[in-house]
Amino acid sequence: MNRILEVNDLKVSFHTYAGEVKAVRGTSFYLDEGETLALVGESGCGKTVTAKAIMRMLGKSRSEIKAGSQVFFNGEDVLSMPKKRLNALRGKDISMIFQDPMTSLNPTMTIGDQIAESLEIHKKLKKKAAMEEVIQLLEMVNIPNARERVRSYPHQLSGGMRQRVMIAIALACGPKILIADEPTTALDVTIQAQIIDLLKELKSELKTAIILVTHDLGVVADFADRIQVMYGGQIVESGNKHEIFANCQHPYTWALMSSIPGDEIKSKGELYSLKGTPPDLMLDIPGCPFASRCQYCMEICKEAPPAKTALSGTHSVSCWLRHELAPKVENPLKARGGKNE
Amino acid sequence: MGRYIVRRILYMFTVLWIVATLTFVLMHSIPGDPLAHMAKNLPEQTKKNYYAKYGLDKPIYIQYGKFISQAIRGDLGESIRYPGRSVTGTIKKLSVVSGVLGGQALFLGFSIGIILGIIAALNRNKWPDYLVMFIAILGITVPVFVTAAVFQYFFSVKLPWFPTTGWGGMKYMVLPVVTLCFGSVATYARYMRSSVLEVINQDYILTAQAKGVSGFNVIRKHVLRNAILPTITILGPSIAGIFVGSFVVESIFGIPGLGFYFISSINDRDFTMIMGNTIFYTGIFIFSLLITDIVYSLVDPRIRISEEGN
Amino acid sequence: MSNSNTISAEKFRVVGSEDADSERIARPQMTYWQDAWRRLKQNKVAMLSIFILIIIGVLTIVGPYINGFSYESMNAKLLNQKPDGIHWFGTDELGRDVFSRVWQAGRVSIIIGLAGAFTSSFFGCIYGGVAAYFGGRVDNIMMRIIEILMSVPYLMVVILISLILDSKGLVTLLIAMCLTGWCGIARLVRGQMLQISSQEYVTAAKALGVSPWNIIRKHLIPNTVGVIIVAITFDIPGYIFAEAFLSYVGLGIQSPNTSWGALASAAQQNLMFYPYQLFFPALMIALTMLSFTLLGDGLRDALDPKLRQ
Numbered sequence: 031m032n033r034i035l036e037v038n039d040l041k042v043s044f045h046t047y048a049g050e051v052k053a054v055r056g057t058s059f060y061l062d063e064g065e066t067l068a069l070v071g072e073s074g075c076g077k078t079v080t081a082k083a084i085m086r087m088l089g090k091s092r093s094e095i096k097a098g099s100q101v102f103f104n105g106e107d108v109l110s111m112p113k114k115r116l117n118a119l120r121g122k123d124i125s126m127i128f129q130d131p132m133t134s135l136n137p138t139m140t141i142g143d144q145i146a147e148s149l150e151i152h153k154k155l156k157k158k159a160a161m162e163e164v165i166q167l168l169e170m171v172n173i174p175n176a177r178e179r180v181r182s183y184p185h186q187l188s189g190g191m192r193q194r195v196m197i198a199i200a201l202a203c204g205p206k207i208l209i210a211d212e213p214t215t216a217l218d219v220t221i222q223a224q225i226i227d228l229l230k231e232l233k234s235e236l237k238t239a240i241i242l243v244t245h246d247l248g249v250v251a252d253f254a255d256r257i258q259v260m261y262g263g264q265i266v267e268s269g270n271k272h273e274i275f276a277n278c279q280h281p282y283t284w285a286l287m288s289s290i291p292g293d294e295i296k297s298k299g300e301l302y303s304l305k306g307t308p309p310d311l312m313l314d315i316p317g318c319p320f321a322s323r324c325q326y327c328m329e330i331c332k333e334a335p336p337a338k339t340a341l342s343g344t345h346s347v348s349c350w351l352r353h354e355l356a357p358k359v360e361n362p363l364k365a366r367g368g369k370n371e
Numbered sequence: 372m373g374r375y376i377v378r379r380i381l382y383m384f385t386v387l388w389i390v391a392t393l394t395f396v397l398m399h400s401i402p403g404d405p406l407a408h409m410a411k412n413l414p415e416q417t418k419k420n421y422y423a424k425y426g427l428d429k430p431i432y433i434q435y436g437k438f439i440s441q442a443i444r445g446d447l448g449e450s451i452r453y454p455g456r457s458v459t460g461t462i463k464k465l466s467v468v469s470g471v472l473g474g475q476a477l478f479l480g481f482s483i484g485i486i487l488g489i490i491a492a493l494n495r496n497k498w499p500d501y502l503v504m505f506i507a508i509l510g511i512t513v514p515v516f517v518t519a520a521v522f523q524y525f526f527s528v529k530l531p532w533f534p535t536t537g538w539g540g541m542k543y544m545v546l547p548v549v550t551l552c553f554g555s556v557a558t559y560a561r562y563m564r565s566s567v568l569e570v571i572n573q574d575y576i577l578t579a580q581a582k583g584v585s586g587f588n589v590i591r592k593h594v595l596r597n598a599i600l601p602t603i604t605i606l607g608p609s610i611a612g613i614f615v616g617s618f619v620v621e622s623i624f625g626i627p628g629l630g631f632y633f634i635s636s637i638n639d640r641d642f643t644m645i646m647g648n649t650i651f652y653t654g655i656f657i658f659s660l661l662i663t664d665i666v667y668s669l670v671d672p673r674i675r676i677s678e679e680g681n
Numbered sequence: 682m683s684n685s686n687t688i689s690a691e692k693f694r695v696v697g698s699e700d701a702d703s704e705r706i707a708r709p710q711m712t713y714w715q716d717a718w719r720r721l722k723q724n725k726v727a728m729l730s731i732f733i734l735i736i737i738g739v740l741t742i743v744g745p746y747i748n749g750f751s752y753e754s755m756n757a758k759l760l761n762q763k764p765d766g767i768h769w770f771g772t773d774e775l776g777r778d779v780f781s782r783v784w785q786a787g788r789v790s791i792i793i794g795l796a797g798a799f800t801s802s803f804f805g806c807i808y809g810g811v812a813a814y815f816g817g818r819v820d821n822i823m824m825r826i827i828e829i830l831m832s833v834p835y836l837m838v839v840i841l842i843s844l845i846l847d848s849k850g851l852v853t854l855l856i857a858m859c860l861t862g863w864c865g866i867a868r869l870v871r872g873q874m875l876q877i878s879s880q881e882y883v884t885a886a887k888a889l890g891v892s893p894w895n896i897i898r899k900h901l902i903p904n905t906v907g908v909i910i911v912a913i914t915f916d917i918p919g920y921i922f923a924e925a926f927l928s929y930v931g932l933g934i935q936s937p938n939t940s941w942g943a944l945a946s947a948a949q950q951n952l953m954f955y956p957y958q959l960f961f962p963a964l965m966i967a968l969t970m971l972s973f974t975l976l977g978d979g980l981r982d983a984l985d986p987k988l989r990q
Contacts, residue, residue, distance in 0.1 A: 047723075087581060113586075121583035128581075133574040138596045138672055147592075148582045183672045199582065330692035355693045386832050397845055512970035514922055516929050516945065517963040520952050528953055611834040619929065623949075637840060638931055649841060653833045660832075 035061035041096035049312045053079045055263035066240040068254035074308050076263040077243045081209050122152040125200035129212040131192035135184035141195045142180030148202040167198040190221035209241045259283050262309050262319025269345035279347045281324045383657050390653045447647035458647035469628035473613045475548045480555020488563025510557025515616045519550045519623040536625030547624045551616045555609050566598040603667045607660040720983040727979025730972040744784025752785040770961045789940040797858050797920035802913050805863035809870030827864045843932040873905045907984035914977035918970035941966045
């Protein structure tokens with residue numbers, strides 16, 4: 031498998047008036063050609079920041095990608111690329127779509143022009159030639175009446191259609207990686223399904239690798255090949271779909287999985303919810319970031335960060351429960367009686 | 372779109388009519404009639420003729436009817452101070468001068484202000500920003516008669532670069548136009564700066580960057596187009612500001628324009644002149660508000676296209 | 682990473698999370714006003730403005746008495762003196778001490794600024810609040826009236842009213858200025874209240890059965906007060922300027938009372954020869970207006986709940 035993205039020890043901080051917020055605290059992962067990697071976690075865990083950092087989209091003024099962080103795209107060092115090369119990379123090699131389609135398109139430009147802009151920059155097409163391709167792209171994302179729609183303005187389109195336009199823009203130049211930052215969060219459920227289906231279709235056609243940032247496990251189950259669970263700015267567990275859904279090992283992942291309504295619905299039992307709130311990222315957290323909310327928290331968890339343990343070639347978890355001196359804890363989901371397959 | 376314009380024009384005339392009426396009412400409610408002190412020493416017969424000429428011997432509603440019917444035809448009466456001088460005629464003649472002065476000031480104010488605002492926003496919290504904001508603050512807070520006096524003092528008296536007063540060629544225009552546009556430059560700079568800053572934080576700018584659009588083009592195609600829209604809405608008020616400024620600037624620089632005349636008619640208590648001027652200025656102001664609205668609805672696709680029914 | 686030998690087995694005893702721990706709020710809470718004040722304090726420009734305004738305020742109170750010359754007494758032997766050790770700002774064409782005159786004038790200008798701003802804001806708030814509260818037809822009509830009143834450039838209205846009322850006292854001046862000056866604030870207050878009532882927290886309050894009076898008291902008013910404060914702060918220099926402009930045109934404060942505008946106007950004639958006579962009142966006008974404007978900017982940033990951190 032061709033490794034097209036490699037991220038090593040990524041650390042990102044934001045300098046605010048109140049202090050330094052360490053949003054991402056040393057994440058490392060990779061992406062192979064054509065696969066879909068999901069970054070999962072609750073709001074504020076650092077998944078969006080990680081995704082944006084890959085393309086250096088964080089906004090220079092307040093953010094800092096700390097020294098020692100590395101991002102390699104096909105062996106090329108992204109973090110130290112000159113501006114010109116970076117602009118050539120964005121939109122052509124790596125693309126991104128954002129969460130809120132209602133505000134992500136320029137209200138004073140037609141959607142045709144906005145899609146064509148990508149083609150004009152990277153494929154050096156002139157307006158006319160670009161327009162033909164734009165129409166094809168609109169058809170590819172299932173927008174009806176593409177030929178007329180080209181001259182529409184964003185406010186004339188519904189949320190679902192605008193998100194499709196975003197996808198068309200992102201895929202216009204056939205990028206190797208598409209980063210989708212919560213692409214369905216702002217849409218209703220039926221539209222969500224359509225968008226995810228569209229992404230699946232396009233992925234298999236264009237062989238694009240996708241990094242899907244989301245907090246919705248349902249979407250993940252449907253779509254991802256590998257999953258990374260983030261908490262408090264760090265990756266706490268990662269593995270392929272089967273490993274995570276059938277045999278996850280981190281207490282936080284257990285909590286996430288437990289939150290998915292299952293048999294309680296039939297028996298009218300109480301829904302599970304994890305108590306507490308995420309940690310304050312301005313503070314240094316000496317131990318495991320999940321310690322304050324973990325029901326299996328041990329003394330050592332509060333004092334020192336756990337090491338990353340490899341459970342298989344693809345499955346790894348960072349938890350003190352893996353340590354030989356730790357008590358053996360059964361996966362509570364198994365106890366409940368068979369979670370999703 | 373057409374229906375909208377027609378509605379707005381009707382509205383404009385209604386407002387103008389109301390203002391004219393109010394002005395009429397106000398002028399005639401002055402304790403002791405305005406002509407009293409002019410006619411005080413005239414012999415009885417002359418006074419009667421005088422009153423008859425100006426229609427002051429008739430009941431008020433007849434005077435009003437006469438006033439309105441004349442106004443519609445464009446006749447705003449005669450100057451009280453200078454009998455025989457038609458108000459409309461005077462306005463027509465002098466507004467050319469004021470128009471040239473004000474028009475240039477507006478144009479310069481708008482263009483320079485917008486450019487400075489962009490520079491300030493793009494260099495936020497660095498020295499160009501502070502410099503532009505400093506100039507802008509001065510423009511807003513220093514009263515126009517002070518700036519006029521200062522410019523006159525430094526660039527006409529101390530350094531004899533420009534004539535002190537008068538009107539007639541390019542060199543007469545420089546100081547007055549610069550003084551007059553100062554306020555507009557300040558207003559537009561401040562407004563554009565905050566507009567650009569707001570637009571820069573929008574999501575669609577992020578989308579443009581993610582496409583690999585160069586920094587320059589992000590500013591040109593995405594930021595500016597959106598940032599300049601709101602500044603159109605303040606054209607109306609800035610025109611009002613230019614009117615007011617012109618009263619002072621024309622007086623100080625001795626420019627024979629409408630503002631200068633308005634000030635002197637105030638000092639002379641020339642009421643027909645004052646009324647006529649008020650209606651004229653109000654008319655232009657309302658008209659410019661109308662134009663601004665129309666231009667804005669044409670330029671912003673969100674308004675233009677939804678009007679056509681979507 | 683320490684190896685297993687050095688970590689005692691003790692450490693691996695499960696203690697679980699304490700609810701208190703996880704629900705603990707990391708940083709102290711601050712009320713809206715405390716937060717606003719803190720933000721304002723950080724804004725050095727705004728703080729400087731407050732400082733300058735306080736100094737100007739104090740000087741207008743005690744200034745006329747400081748150097749021993751009354752603002753009215755004329756000294757025929759010392760006409761049009763340049764500023765020197767005795768007459769710090771020089772003397773005017775009647776031999777009066779400019780320093781004392783400037784501060785005496787300041788009282789009038791600032792009082793006009795404050796009185797004008799507060800009076801018109803008071804009426805504007807009520808008008809705007811009523812329009813927003815009743816909504817519908819009433820609101821429509823009330824707003825139309827404002828639109829019509831605002832069709833005439835403000836200063837023209839002021840000039841006209843001053844002409845009509847014809848006495849040049851402080852009160853008539855204020856009437857002239859406030860007659861249409863309240864329109865801006867009325868619109869602002871109405872707009873703000875309408876915006877707030879459409880916010881979800883107000884709908885939530887209504888759904889919880891909160892009485893209309895309490896909704897007004899606890900939600901509408903506190904969220905509008907910030908906007909009103911900022912508007913008043915910006916209005917004050919507007920009124921000072923309007924008065925100065927009127928004096929310049931000959932309609933403002935008359936002798937023996939004086940204001941900065943009147944001083945500037947009188948000094949206009951002598952600009953070429955005695956520029957200092959214009960300089961000091963003009964400086965005061967500009968400095969006061971500047972400080973209020975910068976303070977207004979600072980207040981607006983400090984009170985904007987969206988910028989709250």
